[in-house]
Amino acid sequence: MTLQIRREGPGDVASVRAVHRAAFARQGADPIEVALVDALRVDAGWMPHFSLVAAADGQLVGHVVATRASVDGVPALGVGPLGVLPAFQGRGLGTALMYALIGAALARDETLVGLLGEPAFYGRFGFVAATELGIRAAHPEWGRYFQVLALTGSAPSGTFRYAGPIESL
Ligand SMILES: CC(C)(COP(=O)(O)OP(=O)(O)OC[C@H]1O[C@@H](n2cnc3c(N)ncnc32)[C@H](O)[C@@H]1OP(=O)(O)O)[C@@H](O)C(=O)NCCC(=O)NCCS
Secondary structure, three states: OOEEEEEOOHHHHHHHHHHHHHHOHHHOOOOHHHHHHHHHHOOOOOOHHHEEEEEEOOEEEEEEEEEEEEEOOEEEEEEEEEEEOHHHOOOOHHHHHHHHHHHHHHHOOOOEEEEEOOHHHHHHHOOEEHHHHOEEEOOHHHHHHEEEEEOOOOOOOEEEEOOHHHHOO
16 A cells, blocks of 8 residues: 555545545544534634645545644644544554644644544654643543643643634534
């Protein structure tokens, strides 16, 4: 299998929807992540350089996106959703997408990345419970599932707010 990680292109929108529809299918035939990516794409927080796809032998099989978030008004990144087609899970694609996203964030001098997810998966990238770095989620009930990765020694602390479409879920 050849694997390419690249920025989402104009022709990828339908395939990105298909990835999340299949990846999150356990939530039903029309998982919220599909509409969420569409809403983010037209939101002020959308940054095209942080919407990355994984192509296996030319087929789009994975997608991750980060959008503009903030911590007490200081710019940060909010990751999500991340999805890989079920038939391609467990082959390192989700890991490759996350490392590519973190690399892109480092290259652009981003200071902090936040996400809501499974600590057993995201811990491998260095994400820790947000509270460990003095960061509160706008939704305290997210508990230890809300995690952050500081990319510089001067990462902000305070209350994390996602881009509008995620914040209002
Ligand atoms: C989560 C997801 C993106 C991971 O992508 P992937 O390509 O399967 O992941 P990789 O092959 O790079 O890594 C596999 C590792 O992640 C672990 N992993 C995958 N999903 C996990 C989860 N939900 N919780 C904990 N660990 C998980 C696997 O156990 C495996 O661990 P190992 O390396 O110790 O064996 C993918 O499984 C997926 O799309 N799941 C459905 C949608 C989803 O839950 N998205 C994430 C929302 S937080």
